[in-house]
Amino acid sequence: MKMNAQIKAELISIGAIDIDPSILGRLTIPTAGPGAGGKAFFFKSGGHRVRLVVDEGSPLRAVKDNDNGEIVIIKGGKEFVRGTIEEELIHCPEQAYITMSERCIYDCKFCPVPKLNGKVKSSEELLALVEEAFKLGRMKGISLTSGVEVSPEKEVERAAELVKKLKKYNVPIGVSVYPTKASSRILKEAGASEVKYNVETMDRELYEKYCKKPPLDFTLECLKDAVKIFGKNNVFTNFIAGLGETDETIEENYEILAKMGVIPIIRAVGVHPLRFGELEAERPTAERLLKLAKMSRRILDKYGLDASKAKTMCLPCTGCDLNPHVDL
Numbered sequence: 001m002k003m004n005a006q007i008k009a010e011l012i013s014i015g016a017i018d019i020d021p022s023i024l025g026r027l028t029i030p031t032a033g034p035g036a037g038g039k040a041f042f043f044k045s046g047g048h049r050v051r052l053v054v055d056e057g058s059p060l061r062a063v064k065d066n067d068n069g070e071i072v073i074i075k076g077g078k079e080f081v082r083g084t085i086e087e088e089l090i091h092c093p094e095q096a097y098i099t100m101s102e103r104c105i106y107d108c109k110f111c112p113v114p115k116l117n118g119k120v121k122s123s124e125e126l127l128a129l130v131e132e133a134f135k136l137g138r139m140k141g142i143s144l145t146s147g148v149e150v151s152p153e154k155e156v157e158r159a160a161e162l163v164k165k166l167k168k169y170n171v172p173i174g175v176s177v178y179p180t181k182a183s184s185r186i187l188k189e190a191g192a193s194e195v196k197y198n199v200e201t202m203d204r205e206l207y208e209k210y211c212k213k214p215p216l217d218f219t220l221e222c223l224k225d226a227v228k229i230f231g232k233n234n235v236f237t238n239f240i241a242g243l244g245e246t247d248e249t250i251e252e253n254y255e256i257l258a259k260m261g262v263i264p265i266i267r268a269v270g271v272h273p274l275r276f277g278e279l280e281a282e283r284p285t286a287e288r289l290l291k292l293a294k295m296s297r298r299i300l301d302k303y304g305l306d307a308s309k310a311k312t313m314c315l316p317c318t319g320c321d322l323n324p325h326v327d328l
């Protein structure tokens with residue numbers, strides 16, 4: 001059986017798999033965002049891709065079919081889906097997706113980065129990483145992300161300097177950082193083609209409870225500004241599902257964002273072990289993920305947005321989410 005939207009939704013909903021690490025190819029451990037610190041790989045089948053975290057306790061198990069080298073995913077003792085493992089460049093298969101600062105002054109409860117207190121890579125290190133990915137071939141885009149080491153302004157400045165140096169690769173460059181009043185203008189002038197500023201949740205109560213960073217309205221203002229500067233289909237935002245919000249809240253706010261020209265990415269919540277006990281979260285079921293993806297498709301179509309046009313970051317990767325125009 002090849003992967004389809006239903007199977008992908010089930011795989012995302014479970015999110016993890018038991019697999020012998022010796023089967024896996026080249027791996028990078030994500031250093032930013034909710035998946036930071038975990039070992040994961042990309043599974044491809046039927047034109048779909050999914051990223052699964054390696055976890056011995058998962059109800060899913062993957063084995064190799066020695067006859068043809070395919071990876072077979074087993075669920076409840078039966079074959080569920082088969083496909084291949086896709087190697088990463090940096091963090092995802094066709095992009096160099098790099099993290100500048102692996103630490104953060106904010107303390108959003110769903111994110112392990114502030115707890116990991118990781119490295120702040122120098123420009124030389126970051127440039128060397130991209131060069132390494134470029135040499136592997138297949139680099140269709142470059143994406144930059146970062147926690148906030150000192151201030152959002154400083155991260156934007158660092159990202160802009162880096163974008164200027166990365167233009168020589170002639171591939172689209174996307175930047176996902178905490179926004180500032182001037183970030184879209186600065187990043188556009190530097191040569192970035194797409195930006196992602198995350199709202200995380202638009203349920204105001206949940207935002208107050210879990211997002212320990214500047215107010216949501218500020219991010220919304222910055223997103224509006226970003227659409228003016230980068231144009232439709234080039235501005236994205238992550239929207240977490242599973243923090244306790246209703247589907248109605250998601251739909252209502254998804255439409256507010258789409259009306260602004262922003263493409264929201266609905267991301268199934270994951271609780272990192274470093275955050276156990278700090279948030280009440282429930283990973284969405286496959287049915288909920290599919291329902292939300294269909295709703296997204298309908299709203300994006302209504303406002304003339306196309307999630308398959310994105311060139312950088314999560315929408316073209318599709319590893320963690322159902323892309324409404326690629327997976328449905």
Ligand code: SF4
Binds near residue numbers: 033315317320
């Ligand atoms: S969808 Fe985004 S977060 Fe997930 S693997 Fe791809 S680039 Fe990384």
